[in-house]
Amino acid sequence: MRRVVRQSKFRHVFGQAVKNDQCYDDIRVSRVTWDSSFCAVNPRFVAIIVDASGGGAFLVLFFFFFFGRIDKSYPTVCGHTGPVLDIDWCPHNDQVIASGSEDCTVMVWQIPENGLTLSLTEPVVVLEGHSKRVGIVAWHPTARNVLLSAGCDNAIIIWNVGTGEALINLDDMHVDMIYNVSWNRNGSLICTSSKDKKVRVIDPRKQEIVAVSLCDN
Template identity: 70%
Template sequence: HLGTQGDDGGSWEGVSTGRLDKSQPLVCGHTAPVLDIEWCPHNDNIIASGSEDCTVMVWEVPDGGLVRPLTEPLVTLEGHSKRVGIVAWHPTAQNVLLSAGCDNAVLLWDVGSGQALVELRDLHPDTIHSVAWSHDGSRLCTSCRDRRVRVIEPRSGRVLAVSEKANPHEGSRPVRAVLLDDGKILTTGFSRMSERQVALWDPVRPRPLATQ
């Protein structure tokens, strides 16, 4: 199944692959366009959505899919002052959800209580382009508009490693970064000539091990 944003901006659709039925029920709750959604890895019926309305909503989709519009989220998470472009469930801990907004903040939520467990508000000087958990959830890897990649310990808020600025992806498009199981970092981006690039990093070194 897929989740797709609806044309009205504040809704999205949970649909099967293939041609979309125009009568497909929508998940409607946000008051502005939905920017990101992610299914929960621990419960196939739970999905989170982040929106330009500065909120994160968590939804429960019934077994068999939607037969009528879903308008009431399980919980609405409010803590960002600008639009929320990234949501990511913790890979091992249930009910823990990450959100990142254009307020340059990363928040970790207890979905059960609706409260923020951790607020990382001073680690990024500009818009966050991507956030990825390590496989065990002990670290985060982020890329930022300041053209740096950071490895962060979320519990303490400590930055464990940071890349050199604009190296090697010097193009204007956003850089994406993920943490690999062996602790290395894989980034994707563009050169100044708009050529696609992939780079492999060791977090203890400021420059990439390899670029292609």
């Protein structure tokens, strides 16, 4: 019996690099050794974690303002006292972004409607609860003001950003460093990968592990 394999509808789709006049140049991307993309994007802004002296910072560039070389004096979001490790735009508000840092805090920022003209140092809220650096932040896909953070303390905290309080603290689900965390589409489950080579599916409301699988490598 002949096996039929469905061909991808993207087999004839190819990417094309934009022209230089539509690129950003001379951005000092962070050199902190953390497994992060160092950038986040939404329909209006692109944010990029950059090197900063005396703390952590990231750029927020307005898509429709300009392209080209980014001057070293360009304003940044710079309220953390340690390097910024991860950033994530809120899916419900294009002007709200969260950041996690080596200073063990999570900060939520309100970006001006037309982008930054001055450096932003005062966050809307500071979330404190991790005992070690925070390397992952992820907004809930459907619920407003709900943010997840994960750190090197092997804990996952789900926050109510509106009140600044922790809703759920999953501090006994992992015995080793958490590499990545992702919500499912409706936000009822989270999936994590860890240094112990296990992938876990967790029900945060019941605070229990639904499934565990072993990675091959």
